[in-house]
Amino acid sequence: MTTHNIVSVSGGKDSTATLLVALALDTTNLTAVFADTGNEHEQTYRYLDYLEEATGVGITRVRADFTQRIVGKRRFIETKWREQGIAESTVLAALDVLQPTGNPFLDLCIWKCRFPSRKAQFCTMELKRDPMLEQVVVPLMGTGDMVLSWQGIRADESLNRRYLPECNEVGGGLFNYRPILKWDIPAVFEAHKYMGIKPNPLYSQGMGRVGCMPCINCRKDELREIALRFPEAVDRIDRWEQLVQKASKRGAATFFAGSKAKHPKGSIAAMTALEVMEIASIRQAVEWSKTARGGIQYDLMIATDATACSSAYGLCDSAEAA
Ligand code: SF4
Structure with a gap:
């Protein structure tokens, strides 16, 4: 029986360390x-x-394709x-906007007519x-082979x-293997160094x-850094918000869709779609990210929960513990 070893690589530190463990163990069929x-x-x-060049391991790139689901959604909108x-x-x-762009994240949001949120984190899946x-x-x-x-x-x-x-065994010959489960962050970086x-x-x-x-679960300080260092990422999300807004039946879609924004006017639940866009868009979130803790008007994101992105699958890099 052959064992196939599949390592999920995200470009983050933990998945890289996992790949390095596989290499250190001279893992075959990798x-x-x-x-x-x-x-x-x-x-x-x-x-x-x-990473490919330095380790000699080729990295297979996969992308989701939502073309067919967007076609189905068009039919649904035209009729229902x-x-x-x-x-x-x-x-x-x-x-007008329900057309596949070829960008998986954007196409997913266009198809769903919304952005994912912490409570509906369909993006990882x-x-x-x-x-x-x-x-x-x-x-x-x-x-009949084993897939690790x-x-x-x-x-x-x-x-x-x-x-x-x-x-643990999933079934059908598939097993999940988590070799760095007991590691701490210094060990992860040590493995890189070693x-x-x-x-x-x-x-x-x-x-x-x-x-x-950014990630939909990004922390307040991360958003501030992203806006400062990579303003083009904010510009891109701003463009995406405008597109997904058009796809939305409510006429509103914000990247931090699961936000529990509070405003002097009250909860966003009581606001119109356009009012929500005005206070909870990516641009507003960036402005909020620059405020000191005492000056917070909005609780748009999970500012203190460093583990919000930690799905049990380990497919999204989780935040480094503060
Ligand atoms: S990093 Fe993961 S949880 Fe965050 S937005 Fe991307 S797919 Fe979603």
Whole structure:
């Protein structure tokens, strides 16, 4: 029986350390896979190229494709929205924007007519887990071979991860393997050093996590750093908000969609869609990120929860503990 070793690589420190463990153990049948969300920083793409060259391990890039689902959504809007009596201008605006762009993150949001949120964090599944499963893991399953999915998860990242086993069977010959589960952050960087591999340079540029730029769960201080160092990322999200807003039946879509914004006027639940856009857009969130703690008017994001991104799958790099 052959064992296929699949390492999920995000460009972040933990998944890189996991790949380095696999290399140090002279693991055979090794495949590194990167799920490209389309919302990554340019430096992460360059880092993956570097990682391939420095380790000699090719990294398979997978991307989700929402073309068919967008086609289905168009049909739904053309028929159901009209049947529901949605204003024709809203229907036409949505149809105008419901076109595949080829960017997985944007296409996902256009198809869903909204951005993901902490409570509805469909991005991890749709952009990372499913493309990896469909394009890499599932084709290897059911052949009688063993498939070991190496995940760069650490127990001290979150409650979600604290009690995970180092190895567990999923079924169909697939096993999850978490070799750095008991590691702390210094051990992760030590592994980079020991193997002569540089960490993603974004860590030395104020970023607590590497992955989507920004992540929907990004901390207040991270957003401030992103706006300062990478204003083009904010410009891109601003453009995406305008597009997804057009796709939205409510006429509003903010990147920090799960925000519990509070405003002197009251909760956003009581506001119109346009009022929400005015106070909770990415531009407003950036302004808020510059405020001192005492001056906070909005609670747009999870400013203190460093583990908000820690899904049990380890597909999104979690924030470095403060
Ligand atoms: S990094 Fe954040 S925004 Fe990107 S897929 Fe993961 S949870 Fe979603």
